[in-house]
Amino acid sequence: MTTCRCLVQEGQISPERRAxxxxxxxxxxxxxxxxxxxxxxxxxxxxxxxxxxPSTTSVVVVTADTPLEQPVRVQLLHELVDFWxxxxxxxxxxxxAVIGDPAQA
Amino acid sequence: xxxxxxxxxxxxxxxxxxxxxxxxxxxxxxxxxxAPPIFVHAFFAEGIxxxxxxxxxxxTFGSIRSGRSDAQKESIKSQVRDAISGxxxxxxxxxxxxxxxxxxxxxxxxxxxxxxxxxxxxxxxAHANKSEAPGA
Numbered sequence: 001m002t003t004c005r006c007l008v009q010e011g012q013i014s015p016e017r018r019a020x021x022x023x024x025x026x027x028x029x030x031x032x033x034x035x036x037x038x039x040x041x042x043x044x045x046x047x048x049x050x051x052x053x054p055s056t057t058s059v060v061v062v063t064a065d066t067p068l069e070q071p072v073r074v075q076l077l078h079e080l081v082d083f084w085x086x087x088x089x090x091x092x093x094x095x096x097a098v099i100g101d102p103a104q105a
Numbered sequence: 106x107x108x109x110x111x112x113x114x115x116x117x118x119x120x121x122x123x124x125x126x127x128x129x130x131x132x133x134x135x136x137x138x139x140a141p142p143i144f145v146h147a148f149f150a151e152g153i154x155x156x157x158x159x160x161x162x163x164x165t166f167g168s169i170r171s172g173r174s175d176a177q178k179e180s181i182k183s184q185v186r187d188a189i190s191g192x193x194x195x196x197x198x199x200x201x202x203x204x205x206x207x208x209x210x211x212x213x214x215x216x217x218x219x220x221x222x223x224x225x226x227x228x229x230x231a232h233a234n235k236s237e238a239p240g241a
Contacts, residue, residue, distance in 0.1 A: 046120040047149040049127035051142040092216035
């Protein structure tokens, strides 16, 4: 099963937007293998920093079921960032996306 | 990227300590690696399920771009441990710091694949406004 973990800053993404993003993430994860359970962690106000300043960055980490060729990974990262920015209402500077290969046994 | 995620036991990390630790993590990472500050994320939480504290009161996982030397990683771990220890008033033994490599080409920031360590100039040139943000 693919895995998907989202770290978001408290209050930055409304519950409605989050639900919509979760649906999109589940659909998206099928391109990387089996559908993913989406796990959310909210970073409380005063607890997230980027460049030592209060952060507005979300971090989305998806792990594929099988290793990806880099051109495929890049295309998928662009797709992920595109629907995340539209769904969350943020800029591309406010999303760090990672699509990783599965851990080696 | 890097992302330094810090998990603390209940009540150990107050907001003032988090701000100071985030500043130190950013400074330490950039001093050791030469990376620009704008790349450095430092997040804090309590009771993160997949970061069990074990016998520690504070645990930091640093996910950094692959390619740093073992000496660089040891320096980061040592300095971050000391910084957290100093800001929360705990002995260094109560603070755990672990570093994990993530290939830069797995990650996208600013809508572009992250540069490999030492190849940041083109990325920064394309993101000049962001890299000139306060504190960067």
